[in-house]
Amino acid sequence: MKIFIDTGILDEIREAVSWGIVDGVTTNPSLVAKSGKPFRELLEEITRIVDGPISAEVVSTKADSMVREAEDLAKIHRNIVVKIPLIVEGLKAIKVLSAKGVKTNCTLCFSASQALLAAKAGATYISPFVGRLDDISTEGMQLIRDIRQIYVNYGIKTLILTASARSPMHFLEAAKIGSDVITAPFAVLKQLAHHPLTDLGLAKFLADWEKAKK
Ligand code: G3P
Numbered sequence: 001m002k003i004f005i006d007t008g009i010l011d012e013i014r015e016a017v018s019w020g021i022v023d024g025v026t027t028n029p030s031l032v033a034k035s036g037k038p039f040r041e042l043l044e045e046i047t048r049i050v051d052g053p054i055s056a057e058v059v060s061t062k063a064d065s066m067v068r069e070a071e072d073l074a075k076i077h078r079n080i081v082v083k084i085p086l087i088v089e090g091l092k093a094i095k096v097l098s099a100k101g102v103k104t105n106c107t108l109c110f111s112a113s114q115a116l117l118a119a120k121a122g123a124t125y126i127s128p129f130v131g132r133l134d135d136i137s138t139e140g141m142q143l144i145r146d147i148r149q150i151y152v153n154y155g156i157k158t159l160i161l162t163a164s165a166r167s168p169m170h171f172l173e174a175a176k177i178g179s180d181v182i183t184a185p186f187a188v189l190k191q192l193a194h195h196p197l198t199d200l201g202l203a204k205f206l207a208d209w210e211k212a213k214k
Contacts, residue, residue, distance in 0.1 A: 001180070002023040002024065002052075002181040003183075004052075004053070004055075004184075005024075006026045006027075006163070006183040007027070007186055008031040008034055008035030008037070009186070010046070012186035013049050014049055017049060019189075019193070022052070023181070024054060024079075026054075026163065026183040027043075027054070029057055029059055032057075039056070043076050044077070047076070051079065053079055053103070053125075054079050054081065056076075056080055057085075058082060058083065061087065063089045066089065067093050067096050070082040070093065071100070081124060084104050084123075086106050094106060095121045104123050104125070105125040105161060106121075106126050107129075109126055109127055110132070110133060112147050115143075115150070118158065124158065125158065125159045125160075126158050128140075128144060130162055130163070130164050131165060131170065134166065140164070140170070144173070144174060160179045160180045160181070161181040161182070161183060162181065163182075165182055165184040167188060168188065
């Protein structure tokens with residue numbers, strides 16, 4: 001499973017990259033706003049930190065302007081993947097961009113039916129938002145299972161990018177289901193790296209080592 005970090009904070013990306021676990025980055029307009037940096041400058045900096053897919057979202061909502069925005073973003077770097085919201089105008093834009101060879105990440109997906117349409121339109125990635133479904137008492141990971149079943153049924157090549165991950169359990173379940181990618185905030189990646197028994201075990205090893213030296 002590929003691991004992308006879901007952030008616009010450069011120091012978080014640098015730190016996670018130093019662990020050797022990061023395969024790409026996802027951003028969205030809210031994360032870019034939070035970074036406090038100009039959009040293009042932020043993307044250019046990220047391309048220098050991570051040699052992998054970097055999702056950058058359009059803010060237009062009409063197909064023709066989405067396509068123009070997407071082509072501009074794609075020119076920034078070969079690793080830029082353009083995020084397009086899963087609305088009808090977004091499907092139209094994905095169809096055009098797919099034919100032009102522009103990689104797309106169809107975002108704000110909340111149903112398996114939507115995911116099938118996005119794949120039909122030619123999306124490179126599909127981003128089902130599992131955490132936001134959990135937030136409304138709907139089992140987000142069931143959506144990943146349903147999408148994977150449908151994609152396997154028809155040999156669909158669109159990559160499942162589990163998004164809106166809120167916990168290590170989302171990460172674990174995504175890996176067990178066979179999600180192609182998960183994108184997670186730095187806080188979740190930190191949680192994944194730590195286990196209390198590892199910390200306790202290491203402390204005991206070092207304490208015993210010190211005792212033996214005396
Ligand atoms: O990439 C999508 C992700 O940023 C959404 O996460 O936590 O805002 O639902 P969240």
